[in-house]
Amino acid sequence: MKVISLKDVKENVKNVVQKANFELNEDVINVIKESMEKEESPEGKAVFDQLLENAEIARKEKLGLCQDTGLAVFFVELGEEIQFKKEDGLESLSQAINEGVREGYKEGYLRKSVVEDPLRRKNTGDNTPAFIHWELVPGDKFKVTFMAKGGGAENMSAIRMLAPAAGQKGIEDFVVETVDSAGPNPCPPIIVGVGIGGNFETSALLAKKALLRRPLGSHHSDPFYADMEKRLLERINKLGIGPQGIGGRITALAVHIEVFPCHIASLPVAVNIQCHSHRLLTFEL
Numbered sequence: 001m002k003v004i005s006l007k008d009v010k011e012n013v014k015n016v017v018q019k020a021n022f023e024l025n026e027d028v029i030n031v032i033k034e035s036m037e038k039e040e041s042p043e044g045k046a047v048f049d050q051l052l053e054n055a056e057i058a059r060k061e062k063l064g065l066c067q068d069t070g071l072a073v074f075f076v077e078l079g080e081e082i083q084f085k086k087e088d089g090l091e092s093l094s095q096a097i098n099e100g101v102r103e104g105y106k107e108g109y110l111r112k113s114v115v116e117d118p119l120r121r122k123n124t125g126d127n128t129p130a131f132i133h134w135e136l137v138p139g140d141k142f143k144v145t146f147m148a149k150g151g152g153a154e155n156m157s158a159i160r161m162l163a164p165a166a167g168q169k170g171i172e173d174f175v176v177e178t179v180d181s182a183g184p185n186p187c188p189p190i191i192v193g194v195g196i197g198g199n200f201e202t203s204a205l206l207a208k209k210a211l212l213r214r215p216l217g218s219h220h221s222d223p224f225y226a227d228m229e230k231r232l233l234e235r236i237n238k239l240g241i242g243p244q245g246i247g248g249r250i251t252a253l254a255v256h257i258e259v260f261p262c263h264i265a266s267l268p269v270a271v272n273i274q275c276h277s278h279r280l281l282t283f284e285l
């Protein structure tokens, strides 16, 4: 049985929330550079230049890539053969993760973006609670992926329960329509996570997972869905929204799809939009 210290979990969370907010991963930088080459509008190219310059300044000076440092979203793959050692007053895994968020956001001078009640809207003051999604896995794997999810892009996400007869075309039209009506609001160039199948709540989680399951710009392992990703990216990039919504060829950097079995009478589809400030980081213990 593997034993992991809750203090180590907290320290790692504290580090990743800061590092992810200061540094874009290499795959993200590479896709931004490749997309800049494809952008034909001079204004669009200038936006790409600014994004790269911004990323360089944030990395060097340890400053937030964006003023909106996001909700702290976690996907945790939790092995069934792990025990957690209580330490430093930490009694549970979720407490350790929340404490890491609290300390990391404070230490990194990252904006606190959570209100404790959706209508009365008092800021919790420390960016908690974290939004944690657990996945039990066999063995002793403990893998934590953090994503800083800004409000502007999250607000433009959508879900629809299609009839199965809507098929591939119905799904693709819904995805393109969602991006089109979002316009400049999610800070393009965006990344489009699409969850197909499952039920109402599963499809939303699949769409979010699609943003972080694999390197940016890679394709689905099933050629059928890889083709759908390519087709969707092409259609989205014909919308003309462009970088920061000022017009141009590149509205999206990538489209990633995740799928799951579903009910014979259902075809759920969710679209989770991510902005160009695609901040995520993984650690394993």
Ligand code: SF4
Residues within 6 Å of the ligand: 066, 067, 068, 069, 070, 149, 150, 151, 152, 153, 154, 185, 186, 187, 275, 276, 277
């Ligand atoms: S959508 Fe993204 S880039 Fe735009 S303000 Fe929010 S976090 Fe920043």
